[in-house]
Amino acid sequence: MRLNRILCVLSVCLLSYSGMAQKKYTVHRKNRIYLGITGGMNFSAAHVVEDYNLLMITPQSSATNSEAEKDYQPLFKNKGSHYGLYFSFSFKNKMSIVFQPSYQTSSFNYRTAYSWSDTVNGADFGIEMMHQQKLSGVNLPLLFRWDFTISQFSPYIQGGIYANFRHQAKKTIFYDYTIDEDVDKKTADKTGEADLTQHINKGNFGLSAGVGFTYFANYFAISLESNFRYGFRSIVNDQNRYADYTGFSVQYLDVMDQLKLMNLDIQLTLMFPIDNSISLGILRKSRH
Template identity: 30%
Template sequence: MKRLYFVLLFFLIVATATAQEKKRSGSERKRKNNAAYNKKNKEDDKFLQKQWWLGFKAGPNLSKVSVDKTYSIVVPTNYEASTIGKNYESYNLMGSQATLEVSFYFKGFTISFQPTYQRSRFEYSNQFTWSDTVATHNVELKYNQEQKLSYAVLPLLVKYDFLTGRLRPYVQIGVYSALLLDATKIVTVSGVDQASGGANEFQNESVIVGAKDLFAKSHWGLLGGVGLNYNLGNNVRLNFDVAYKHGMSNISSTKNRFSSDRLSGVGDALDDLKLDNISVTLGCLFPLRFLSSGFKTLDKK
């Protein structure tokens, strides 16, 4: 009977020791798994905190100009000069732009360089009346002048992301320099001829003039805006962007203001102008770090 007690006691001791060993092994494996999990999380966080992005975006824009000083070929002698002043239209002619974006992101902030081809349009009109001593014998002329300007715009921006998930709204501010590539003026003359006693309305064929020499070779300004990045989950982000450019320098050439004979012949001289622009763009951004077919984006919550 005593031998049976000793045998049972031996097996009890062995079973207890085995259970304790399994418990210790399980705790060690759990600690290792937690350490590996935490290490992976730290690596993921490190990846999400720093990234290079390359993208392309395009869209329409609208422009307006503000006048610093006015100029004219025609100087009235018997009436106020304000009656022949230019009337500028604001944000009424659509232009376009295309942008290549290179950005570096770090902990919510982004430094972005965005070289852009920008096509801007704006127009103004003025009116003249030629008459003799008989009030009914006169000619009314209206000049409508459209400007088409092409610029290489070089902006440097700082962005800040509000969120870190799939949807990332942001604000941006920056400064830009714009280099003139091309310029064209389209002049349309219309009016009413009452010199012969009747009212005859007419419109002449538009005159298209290369006007690059009439504009400054470059200008600069400030810009700001808001945007939204949407993570597709496959290493690509869609981007929607609204930006406002505020010109800080004169876009007209002070040297060549009166150099065009054809424009001087229709009574036109450019005012000192500053160009403002509102643009809306849509595009795609691609990450440059860890870009591979097997990588899955992490910020997909």
């Protein structure tokens, strides 16, 4: 929540400068290099390629088929964070190439529920679980950026490719004994955090595209942007799918589907010209 507020305040501040900057200044960025730091939040969504389950549905259990399926949480329910470095080179005033290596933690969650009936003793049992997966790794996007203006306040679009390399993955299951399509993480019981790393493929690659705006000053520039990424490769290791590295497969009937991951990030970047003595000349008053 604190990060959300900071980003909102900075957005308002940058927008408040835009009118004045558009009228008074132009920014000459050709052949300029910027280095900086970046960080923010991200949200993930799973695209299921193929379903997998440990239990086989039988005609006798057809009335509870929906309870055996995984219910994936929507994009903004799966939060993560990232931080890293920024590098850009402008080969034209409005065109530049951007490299943003970062360390990213993303997550995706799904819900499962199971119920059994003991026809001999007349007893019923049910359990509902929220499976939380956290994936961490190095993200390497290479983007081409096009600015709409050469003013001090400059909106832009960018797009390109990225590669991602897994570092580690963790999993936690939250559970209660009431099947009501809701597991409150604050009150539910939970397992310990288990190592999921061997279940996740080591690398991925895909496409990235985004929008943002930058405010240029003499000694620095600050950007707020959002990027969408889609990974081409499925993230679950098929060879280790049924290996019980976490200890959850038998006890909690857990096996992951095969899926691809989509990611939306919001990030703030603070960048500096490599040679500050040159930067004094980048802002020039417009004659118009």
